[in-house]
Amino acid sequence: MVTYFxxxxxxxxxxxxxISVIIFALLRIVPGNVVDILFDAAGFVDxxxxxxxxxxxxxxxxxxxxxxxxxxxxxxxxxxYSYVSEKPALEEILPRIPITARxxxxxxxxxxxxxxxxxxxxxxxxxxxxxxxxxxxxLSGLSMPxxxxxxLLLMAFVATTGMIPIYSQAPKSFWDSLLMYSVPAAAxxxxxxxxxxxxxxxxxxxxxxxxxxxxxRSKGASENSINYRHALRNAMLPxxxxxxxxxxxxxxxxxxxxxxxxxxxxARFLVEAIRLRDYPIVQNLVMFIAVIVVAVNFxxxxxxxxxxxxxxxxx
Amino acid sequence: MQSEEYAxxxxxxxxxxxxxxxxxxxxxxxxxxxxxxxxxxxxxxFAALFAKFITFHDPLAxxxxxxxxxxxxxxWMGADxxxxxxxxxxxxxxxxxxAVGIGATxxxxxxxxxxxxxxxYLMGWVDxxxxxxxxxxQALPLLVLALVMAAALGPSLRNTIIAIAIPLIPYVxxxxxxxxxxxxxxxxxxxxxxxxxxxxxxxxxHVLPNTLAPLIVLATAQLGSAILTEASLSFxxxxxxxPYPSWGRMLSESAAEYVHTAPWLVIFPGIAISLAVFGTNxxxxxxxxxxxxxxxx
Numbered sequence: 001m002v003t004y005f006x007x008x009x010x011x012x013x014x015x016x017x018x019i020s021v022i023i024f025a026l027l028r029i030v031p032g033n034v035v036d037i038l039f040d041a042a043g044f045v046d047x048x049x050x051x052x053x054x055x056x057x058x059x060x061x062x063x064x065x066x067x068x069x070x071x072x073x074x075x076x077x078x079x080x081y082s083y084v085s086e087k088p089a090l091e092e093i094l095p096r097i098p099i100t101a102r103x104x105x106x107x108x109x110x111x112x113x114x115x116x117x118x119x120x121x122x123x124x125x126x127x128x129x130x131x132x133x134x135x136x137x138x139l140s141g142l143s144m145p146x147x148x149x150x151x152l153l154l155m156a157f158v159a160t161t162g163m164i165p166i167y168s169q170a171p172k173s174f175w176d177s178l179l180m181y182s183v184p185a186a187a188x189x190x191x192x193x194x195x196x197x198x199x200x201x202x203x204x205x206x207x208x209x210x211x212x213x214x215x216x217r218s219k220g221a222s223e224n225s226i227n228y229r230h231a232l233r234n235a236m237l238p239x240x241x242x243x244x245x246x247x248x249x250x251x252x253x254x255x256x257x258x259x260x261x262x263x264x265x266x267a268r269f270l271v272e273a274i275r276l277r278d279y280p281i282v283q284n285l286v287m288f289i290a291v292i293v294v295a296v297n298f299x300x301x302x303x304x305x306x307x308x309x310x311x312x313x314x315x
Numbered sequence: 316m317q318s319e320e321y322a323x324x325x326x327x328x329x330x331x332x333x334x335x336x337x338x339x340x341x342x343x344x345x346x347x348x349x350x351x352x353x354x355x356x357x358x359x360x361f362a363a364l365f366a367k368f369i370t371f372h373d374p375l376a377x378x379x380x381x382x383x384x385x386x387x388x389x390x391w392m393g394a395d396x397x398x399x400x401x402x403x404x405x406x407x408x409x410x411x412x413x414a415v416g417i418g419a420t421x422x423x424x425x426x427x428x429x430x431x432x433x434x435x436y437l438m439g440w441v442d443x444x445x446x447x448x449x450x451x452x453q454a455l456p457l458l459v460l461a462l463v464m465a466a467a468l469g470p471s472l473r474n475t476i477i478a479i480a481i482p483l484i485p486y487v488x489x490x491x492x493x494x495x496x497x498x499x500x501x502x503x504x505x506x507x508x509x510x511x512x513x514x515x516x517x518x519x520x521h522v523l524p525n526t527l528a529p530l531i532v533l534a535t536a537q538l539g540s541a542i543l544t545e546a547s548l549s550f551x552x553x554x555x556x557x558p559y560p561s562w563g564r565m566l567s568e569s570a571a572e573y574v575h576t577a578p579w580l581v582i583f584p585g586i587a588i589s590l591a592v593f594g595t596n597x598x599x600x601x602x603x604x605x606x607x608x609x610x611x612x
Binding site for chain 1: 448462463574596
């Protein structure tokens with residue numbers, strides 16, 4: 001177990017190092033840097049000014065030197081300065097994290113609350129009308145872009161209450177924030193719940209075919225006891241392992257949903273920073289996202305190995 | 316392999332199959348949802364191919380007087396803020412969606428197959444290296460990697476295809492590698508090696524054709540996510556640039572303003588995206604059931 005843990009940890013660090021190199025290189029092959037964009041907006045270019053700003057931002061140094069500066073900064077907790085606002089990147093990013101975390105948490109809760117029970121129901125009632133309806137709903141959930149679902153929810157909200165649940169100022173009370181976040185959380189969560197529903201259903205069906213379920217049935221255990229006490233526990237194991245995939249899936253939904261609802265979280269901030277070529281923000285945010293995804297996957301791997309010894313030995 | 320499985324599936328079901336048409340009819344009856352998916356995709360392919368003949372307005376022509384005109388006999392799905400016909404833009408948009416979807420899937424599969432075959436067949440340090448690259452690509456959410464790629468390459472139709480294809484590579488490479496690892500131990504590969512066939516020839520002539528079934532399953536599943544990712548990129552303003560009519564861009568940020576005043580600008584492009592992805596998903600599920608019975612749910 002310890003060797004497995006250490007090996008996975010080293011692989012994780014290697015992956016993160018690879019990501020940092022790729023992201024850094026990708027951002028540097030972009031045609032035009034932030035200085036070009038700022039000058040474009042101003043409408044004139046003064047070569048001397050441009051060179052001076054580039055030197056100030058360190059953009060004139062060779063790329064490996066820039067990379068080394070970034071990484072050593074990261075190690076000291078110095079993330080550099082946003083090119084656009086000229087504030088420390090850390091100051092720009094940190095206050096936005098709780099906003100996105102709250103939205104993601106609510107979306108995840110939504111998706112598990114709906115996805116798992118409906119997936120079980122769909123499996124238990126396999127090939128009935130209910131199963132077909134649930135499968136169709138989950139498939140359409142996966143087919144709808146999260147931003148469109150968000151727009152539709154906006155539309156329904158405006159039509160019924162006359163209110164637009166778009167983020168305009170920070171919510172004051174707990175209920176305010178619950179109201180503010182619940183509509184976008186539902187927009188993101190619906191897609192994720194569709195994914196969880198499908199996975200739960202297929203995992204549940206797999207387990208229901210096993211011998212020990214037949215044994216339980218022949219002992220005369222009731223259907224409910226078989227489905228919920230014997231099958232569900234084992235069926236949840238593979239569902240837990242896809243939480244890693246789920247995390248990546250959720251981030252994609254957050255990016256477009258924060259944009260629709262004008263929520264000032266990190267996901268929308270990433271898109272803005274990419275548009276403005278604000279390298280320090282983009283590279284740190286992408287690294288942050290990668291760390292989250294990789295860490296979640298790492299935790300899931302370790303958890304899975306702890307729960308299922310076969311994994312450790314076969315690898 | 317593929318046709319064998321297909322024939323086996325037919326005979327397993329006890330079908331009395333004469334010609335090609337009755338086979339298609341049989342499959343449609345056995346996989347009704349898949350048939351619906353195929354029909355939806357056919358409609359979109361038809362729209363993309365014959366866009367010129369089924370629309371009555373230039374999708375790019377602006378008419379200030381018709382700005383935000385509601386749906387009518389002339390503008391079936393209304394007009395946008397520039398007075399462009401929404402129906403025409405959606406029909407022409409099918410070209411963009413399909414071009415990017417199919418292009419990105421094909422490109423992603425091409426590189427994924429090459430990497431997966433190399434990794435699984437050669438093993439050793441090549442395998443280790445490729446595995447790490449795949450880990451790195453897969454550690455970033457699809458949309459995040461596509462966003463950074465799209466920004467790095469600059470906005471164009473070709474670059475959007477590349478930006479979406481690259482995040483798809485690891486998924487294909489993983490499946491191909493696993494299949495190749497299993498296949499290379501089988502007697503027929505050993506036999507091919509025994510008669511002195513070159514590695515390249517074995518990999519291409521014997522291993523690759525036998526991975527076709529899972530590859531087709533994967534490709535149909537990825538077509539949907541490629542179309543969805545294009546819509547998301549264009550929605551965020553980093554996908555297919557003007558003047559191409561893209562469904563995602565029709566819904567771009569300004570759409571939130573029209574939720575109240577011009578809902579047709581929000582509803583119709585969204586239906587087009589959802590329907591296209593829904594069609595590929597239905598088709599993908601049926602193809603998986605047909606070609607890969609082990610994964611059947």
